[in-house]
Amino acid sequence: MAAEAGCGEMRALGLSLALAAPGVLAQSWNFDVRLDGKLIGSHRFTVEGPPESREVLSTARFDVKLLGISVYRYRHEARERWRGDCLQDLHSRTDDDGKALEIDRRAEEDGNSACLMSYAYWNPGLLAQQRLLNPQTGEIDELRVERLPDAVIPVAGRDVEATRWRLSAKSAGAKQEITVWRDRRDGRWIGLDAEVKGGRVLSYRLP
Template sequence: MVRLVAMMAATFGAVGFTGSARADTWNFDVRLDGKPIGTHRFTVEGPDEAREVTSIAAFDVKLLGITVFRYRHDARERWRGDCLQQIRSSTDDDGKPVKVDRRLESATPGEPDCLMSYAYWHPALVRQQRLLNPQTGEVDEVRIERLPDAAIPVGGRDVDASRWRITSTAPSSGKSAPARQVLTLWRDRADGRWIGLDAQVKGDRVLTYRLP
């Protein structure tokens, strides 16, 4: 679950930022095999040239009332246009502390050094081949494929959604390398807004993000 949480703890948002100052917040309910384990809150604010993104997650997996896995994650990102400029994150991965403090100040839109994190909110995410992992600070190789459209429950109703499969591998490991993680990204077909995320985790379990 660790690799998955790192990816999901990246960023979020909605399609169509206009450049004016604004703030948006998403509060996802997180479930493991259908059972609630916590929440993940995301906030993005500011104009396109100076976006500030915050991601805060808190998970507790219990067995017979006893906590068997605990996860806390707090990440702060700064963007310029479509490029990630800086990331600072602090993670407690079941008692294992991890910190990232990385600057990418030279990143320029349209240039090879322009990287995104796992920014599910961004329309261009589905065209990326590399994404920065917010928990580890590493750059993952990714393969992103369009899946058939389907419906997903959002706020008590079914919403028609577009889907993409995101498969990550270790850097420079080649197309035949085993997958580190496989995610399914859901966006509202009507406006492109990010509305859900699924993932296969250790033990053939399923982790889901859904809006209440």
């Protein structure tokens, strides 16, 4: 059952997480990742460059164990190049418990001049999107966004009042519910929760 919790749901999360503020040339964060409250790994990301020319790197490493035995392993690395709020190109490699996936995609190859985002939780413009590029599969996911009641979330050892947004993503018939947390004071992206198979919860928190 523990292994099933990772397969597929990690893919739907669109694991490309970043945080950047206007005028900031380089930032990096390292999230603890938990499954039902149990630490299973980390997701580190960096954003470099001004808003008109950002480069994003995300690296995720998850290991789910049962009685000390590894039952699921996940490795993901994605490099993205952005121009403003538009994704220009993406290269990602994923090892989803032995299943290898590699994506190399450029905006000009799509034959579509429309601006497209990936799962850029760092970008407030994400909340206005209806379609997102999944950096693990290279597919276009349909998206519905809903505002949830504000709540408190622990961030780096202290409680922070936050806004919450539910992202309902749909890809190839599969659905994924993701809750994105933002600091109510400045709108920063500070956390994430997602329901995975079996009703389990995958959470991102700053240590």
